[in-house]
Amino acid sequence: MVLSVCRRCATTIVNNALGIQRDTSDVLCDADSVAPSFGAGAPDTQRANLDAEIDVVDQLIFKLRVERARLCKKRNTLSPISLSLPPEILSEIFLYAGLPDLSSKSDNSTVVPLLLGKVCTAWRQIAWSMSELWSSIDIRVSRKRSDTQAALLREWLERSGQRPLSISLTSENGEHTWRDALTPIAVISELASVCYKWQKIDLFLPEAWYECLSKIGNHLPLLTSVMVHPSANEFIPRSMHAFSEAPLLHEVSFSHYYLHDVSLPWGQLTKLKAKCISTDECLEAIQRSTQLVECHFEDVYPPEDQFPLPPSPVVNQHLKILRVVLSTGTVIAPLLDRLTLPSLHSLEISSAEQSICETLITLVERSSCPLTRVKLLGATVLEEDMISLLKAVPTLSEMTSH
Known part of the structure; x- marks a missing residue:
C-alpha cells in the first residue's frame, strides 16, 4: 500500500x-x-x-x-528465541518468570501469564496451556466491575486445570464500601464453585459472602492455610464455620472474630495468628490447639469472660514460638501465669509494663522449657531484672529489650 x-x-x-x-x-x-x-x-x-x-x-x-x-x-515468528528454543524450554523459562520476587512485597505471579500472552501467538499458546502459571490468583475486587472480573476469573480457573490454587482477595476501593446488602457476590461465587482446589486462601469477608461460603461444606480436601478477616476489620455477629472441615488445614490467621463464633479443626493446627482477641480467648485457643507449634496474638486485651479462666495452667506440649502484642492497659501476667509450655524456645512480648521479668522466670520454672530467645518490646527492663532472668534461664542465648 x-x-x-x-x-x-x-x-x-x-x-x-x-x-x-x-x-x-x-x-x-x-x-x-x-x-x-x-x-x-x-x-x-x-x-x-x-x-x-x-x-x-x-x-x-x-x-x-x-x-x-x-x-x-x-x-x-522470526524472533531468535522463538526459532531457537523448543516449547519445553520456553515452558521452564515461563515458570521461573512466574516465581514470586522474594525481595519485593508485591507478588507479580498473577500478572506474568497475561504479559507472556501479549508477546506473540506462539507464546500465548504455550502460556495458555500451562496450568502451573494459573494456579495463583490475586484479585483486587471492584464493586463496579465485579461481573467482568468474575467472567475473567472463570477463564483463569479453566486454564488452571486441576492445580491447587493459592488465592488472595482484597478490596479495590477500601473494605468499608462492602458493608451493605448490595455487595456483589459474583467473584466469591466463582471461587466457591472450585473450593475443592483451594490450597491457600487470604480474603476479607463481607457479610454478604457468608452464604456463598456456607455451601462449601466438607469440600476442602487440599486446603492448608487460611487468612480471613471481616470487611473493614469490624466485629460482626456472624459465625465462621466454612473452614471447620478441612483435613489438611494447619495454618490459620483470623482477626476481629469472637472465638466462640470461629469453628476450626483446632486439634490439627500447628500455626495460629489471631488479632483483636481477649486474654481468656487466647488461653482457650491454646488449649484447643493441642498440636500448636507457633502462635501469634496481636492486640490482646484483658479478659472479657467469654470463656472461664482455667483453674490450673493450660499445658501445650508442642508450642515452641509464642509472640504476644498487648493492647494499651493490658498486662501479660493473666496470660503467662496460666500457661505451661515445656517446648518453648522463643518468646516475644510487646508491652508497656515494666514488671515482666518475674512473670517470665515463673513461666520458665513451671514449664522447664529450653528457652533460648526472649524479645521484649516497649518495656523498660531494669538491669537487675535482666540479670535475674539470665541467671534463672541458663539456656537463654539471645535477649533483646528496647
Missing part, C-alpha cells in the same frame, strides 16, 4: 501494493478526478458528504490494522 498526494487537490491517495482488494473505499481521492468540494450545497448535504468520507477513512484504518497485525505476527 503506497500513499501519494494528488497533484490537483493535495488529497492523500492510497495505492494498493499489498494485495488488499481494491475498491472505491481504498482511496481517499482518485488522482485522475477532482476531489469533491464541500464548500457548496446545503449544510445537510455537506454533513452527509463528510460522514461518507469519514466512513471511508474508518474502513481504511481497519484494513491497515488488520494488515499490521498480520505483519507483526509474521515478524514475531
